[in-house]
Amino acid sequence: MSLVVSEEVREAVDAGRPVVALESTIIAHGLPRPRNLLVAVELEEAVRREGAVPATIAVLDGRPRVGLDKEQLERIANEDGIRKLGHRDLPLAVAGGASGATTVSATALLASLAGVRVFATGGLGGVHREWTVTQDESADLGLLARTRITVVCAGVKSILDVPATLQRLETLGVSVAGYGTDRFPGFYLSDSGHPVDWTLRTPGEVADVMRAQDTLGGPESALVVANPVPEAEQLDPGLHARVLDEALRACEREGITGQAVTPFLLDHLVRHTDGASLSANLAAVRGNVRLAGRIAVAWAGV
Template sequence: MLVVSEEVREALAARRPVVALESTIVAHGLPRPHDLRVALELEEAVRQEGAVPATIAVPDGRLHIGLDRKRLERVTGAEGIRKLGHRDLPLALAVGASGATTVSATAQPAATAGIRVFATGGPGGVHREWTAAQDESADLRLPARTRITVVCAGVKSILDVPATLQRLETLGVAVAGYGTDRFPGFRLSDSGHPVDWTLRTPEEVAAVMRAQDALRGPEPALIVAHPVPKEEQLDPELHARVLAEALRGSARPAARTAKAWVRR
């Protein structure tokens, strides 16, 4: 049920760099035909840096690590492509379903195949008002027991960022800013919260990965938070205003539902 592409298999055997990529970010995060275009651009960006891309997905009930053009088109263009978290993988494989993998469903198969670096936009985290809903992404728990380095742009600003950082600390997941002492906010260079550690070169990141292996303890991930350049980030004032409006808008239906249940 696990299929490693020939290109990825040869690169791993030759100890050449391989970077895992999730597929949900394009299959469910972008409209057509932009999804396929961005998927190809992501792979090309990895190639330009001298590494082999390994986009992970489940076309037709088989978990593929590394997709050819035909399967990439299938995952981004076909109807009925499911969004698969780690808990969904055995079900999808057993019934022959097709799906795109989230962060949690990408990290573990990548690590199983021997891939140590995974690049994504922004993993999930602790949702706002967690004390009421207890809504927390599986993107947090799986990296707590998966030895892989996740390079990302922080977490999405719709989440409870300080609670997410606290949860990562509790789970033993190391977090470092890449070239910054601030934790980025996905489309913002700075989420408003600091990080305890700063790494400034690929060599420093690699040194941390080697130290993780040498310690031979629990096997949590390393999160390397690489901020979007300030000149390319969303306007922070516009971002804050739109986010506040969206949060107020989402709170109104919830309040109406709660009142309806009270009346019953």
């Protein structure tokens, strides 16, 4: 696999300067046009304001790229036929000359290969509801168990089985800490209703944990920094509970199963909260990107 690292990102990594990896799925598949490109540019600018270099990641014409220029970012935002690529899809996309936006697992893998240690995203994938029947679990979890990267996220989406996801992360040996909280965030919600065992309160503390990972050695697993969306910007918990319950019942009524469940539930939330869930989503992503920039700066010792 021929990994293409932009000159700006390569120079920053080589010099030990702060870099933040950004996924591209939110650009190609998470937001409508033209808002998606505006948000993509906004997130890169937010990283720069924190003193770090943004490295948006995607695959274009079969070439995995870490760091996109303006034209490449526009392609991901506007080109029809952009695929959604997990890490399992990368060899197929490379061999087939395909173009695709990277999910959490593919972004984390490519960032790690490029020497980028900090990655900001919205929320992780996790264990799906009714896992005992469907055996449906996001590839994010297994990839993070064997990839040394720090992922700043707003927990996992509340449509998933949150306690089962936390248990699975524990089983896989992935370190999880709340940022400024002892509660695990629920993506749209500041608090999923479940605790975390560890709390980190400053970017410097996160960087200290990253250094301790390297000093201790052991499995090349990730560090998940769970950063809650501010309460003032979260989806109203009462609205969230009502609409999610309606969505789950609609899913069962319409016979939606397997991989179709998550997009169905997410679409239902957007439509039946009048876009409030999308606003909470963006608030979470913005906060994670800013925090990741500060962590990257602390990690670099700038």
